[in-house]
Amino acid sequence: AQSVAQPEDQVNVAEGNPLTVKCTYSVSGNPYLFWYVQYPNRGLQFLLKYITGDNLVKGSYGFEAEFNKSQTSFHLKKPSALVSDSALYFCAVRDMTSGGYNKLIFGAGTRLAVHP
Amino acid sequence: GAVVSQHPSRVICKSGTSVKIECRSLDFQATTMFWYRQFPKQSLMLMATSNEGSKATYEQGVEKDKFLINHASLTLSTLTVTSAHPEDSSFYICSAPLSFGSGYTFGSGTRLTVV
Numbered sequence: 001a002q003s004v005a006q007p008e009d010q011v012n013v014a015e016g017n018p019l020t021v022k023c024t025y026s027v028s029g030n031p032y033l034f035w036y037v038q039y040p041n042r043g044l045q046f047l048l049k050y051i052t053g054d055n056l057v058k059g060s061y062g063f064e065a066e067f068n069k070s071q072t073s074f075h076l077k078k079p080s081a082l083v084s085d086s087a088l089y090f091c092a093v094r095d096m097t098s099g100g101y102n103k104l105i106f107g108a109g110t111r112l113a114v115h116p
Numbered sequence: 117g118a119v120v121s122q123h124p125s126r127v128i129c130k131s132g133t134s135v136k137i138e139c140r141s142l143d144f145q146a147t148t149m150f151w152y153r154q155f156p157k158q159s160l161m162l163m164a165t166s167n168e169g170s171k172a173t174y175e176q177g178v179e180k181d182k183f184l185i186n187h188a189s190l191t192l193s194t195l196t197v198t199s200a201h202p203e204d205s206s207f208y209i210c211s212a213p214l215s216f217g218s219g220y221t222f223g224s225g226t227r228l229t230v231v
Binding site for chain 1: 157159160162165209211213220221223227
């Protein structure tokens with residue numbers, strides 16, 4: 001079965017420090033991976049995606065993620081955290097078993113708290 | 117960019133009444149719309165997939181008669197929560213896939229509270 005795991009419920013980091021939000025996946029074939037951010041009572045905002053190409057993907061708001069096929073990971077990173085980065089982060093993988101416009105399978109989410 | 121407009125953003129209704137949530141694709145045609153439900157501090161759970169002009173596909177455990185989905189045009193998909201009960205209170209989000217490989221766009225969500 002295809003799945004996404006975010007092993008940390010919450011990540012705490014001091015402002016200005018680097019941050020990492022972990023994600024591992026399990027899919028058959030080549031994965032299409034996504035990171036989204038959600039602020040309270042809002043929809044999801046796209047951060048970045050990996051489809052193919054360079055393993056290091058740069059996205060919105062200074063975020064980046066590294067695709068590691070051998071470790072089946074797609075960790076989200078940012079060199080210097082901001083208090084405004086505090087939000088709920090979701091890793092997702094495209095369900096390739098459905099065909100056509102496949103649905104996204106989401107991880108459980110990781111709450112990022114950046115402290116001043 | 118491609119935008120899905122979701123309304124209402126918040127709704128409070130009485131038990132036993134029905135509530136309709138609309139998602140409109142503003143600058144593209146959405147042949148498919150995914151409907152998710154999110155409980156507090158939890159992930160998004162796919163409820164159903166709607167396709168323009170055909171019946172929706174519901175995920176296991178989702179009551180088809182309770183959560184009515186209509187996708188009558190390429191720009192509008194609706195979710196109607198019928199005979200709502202307090203346990204239906206949740207955050208509902210729609211999402212449309214973009215052209216293959218481009219990703220997905222999400223509505224801003226609807227906070228439903230049933231009293």
